[in-house]
Amino acid sequence: MEDSDAFRLIKSRKQSWFNNHRKFLPMNHPYRRNTKDFIKNRKVTKQFPGVRSGDEILQDLNNGGLRKVIDVDAERKTKDTYKSRDELNKYCRHPQFAQNLVTSKYPDVPFVLNKSQKKDVLEWVKKLRFPDGYASNLRRCVDANKLKMFGMNSHDCHVFMQRLLPIALREFLPNRIWEPITEISLFFKQLTSSSLTDEELRNLDEQIPVILCNLKKIFPPSIFDSMEHLPVHLAYEARIAGPVHYRWMYPPER
Numbered sequence: 001m002e003d004s005d006a007f008r009l010i011k012s013r014k015q016s017w018f019n020n021h022r023k024f025l026p027m028n029h030p031y032r033r034n035t036k037d038f039i040k041n042r043k044v045t046k047q048f049p050g051v052r053s054g055d056e057i058l059q060d061l062n063n064g065g066l067r068k069v070i071d072v073d074a075e076r077k078t079k080d081t082y083k084s085r086d087e088l089n090k091y092c093r094h095p096q097f098a099q100n101l102v103t104s105k106y107p108d109v110p111f112v113l114n115k116s117q118k119k120d121v122l123e124w125v126k127k128l129r130f131p132d133g134y135a136s137n138l139r140r141c142v143d144a145n146k147l148k149m150f151g152m153n154s155h156d157c158h159v160f161m162q163r164l165l166p167i168a169l170r171e172f173l174p175n176r177i178w179e180p181i182t183e184i185s186l187f188f189k190q191l192t193s194s195s196l197t198d199e200e201l202r203n204l205d206e207q208i209p210v211i212l213c214n215l216k217k218i219f220p221p222s223i224f225d226s227m228e229h230l231p232v233h234l235a236y237e238a239r240i241a242g243p244v245h246y247r248w249m250y251p252p253e254r
Contacts, residue, residue, distance in 0.1 A: 004020070009221060011086050017225065018221035021229075022213060024048045025044075025210065032044045036093050038217075039091055040092055085106045111177050121168045122142045122147065125164070125168070138152070165181065176218070183207075191204060191234055194243060195243065202239075208232050
């Protein structure tokens, strides 16, 4: 953990993995030299040192060298908070999202749906029908008053992320935002296939750092906690351990 590029945000007071993925890119990739869309004024020259061995991890555990990396906040309903906005331009160059000094308000961000758009998405979800056993009855997970979904098990969340999210957001988000979200959806769709080839997994391993970097060009550092960092390792994990259906818990939840 001593080589981790994670850092603690000054306002949100949480650990962020916002600067952890450019080192996975090829040395000549332009994102490594980009000082505008990621941590401002910072290029990345270091490389990912490789996967650690079991003996190295065991030694860290024995020495107490692994830090807590997950901050649990069950009450938080969104990561787009005033603290997140307040610290955003300390790390990145997004002056369009800065607080208005006259009104003391923050402008709307293009990746958040307004109330009307949320209603449209939820009404669409309520009309969906799936083959028997494919997913839960998502109609029962819709709260039309609070404009949110609830009670979804992890299998439902995977179905929504991999199959429905790109369709649901297509009409409401600009392409520069919709495309990276669709890319991460397709990444998980392919990763969770019942059959995988080594070539496919190597391609996913190369694609995921770029996908995560594209997401960082849109979302603030507060979004990128340890769970958003995890996908960068999942393709390698599948190469070692095989398809996720034999290891992850969500498939049996149908």
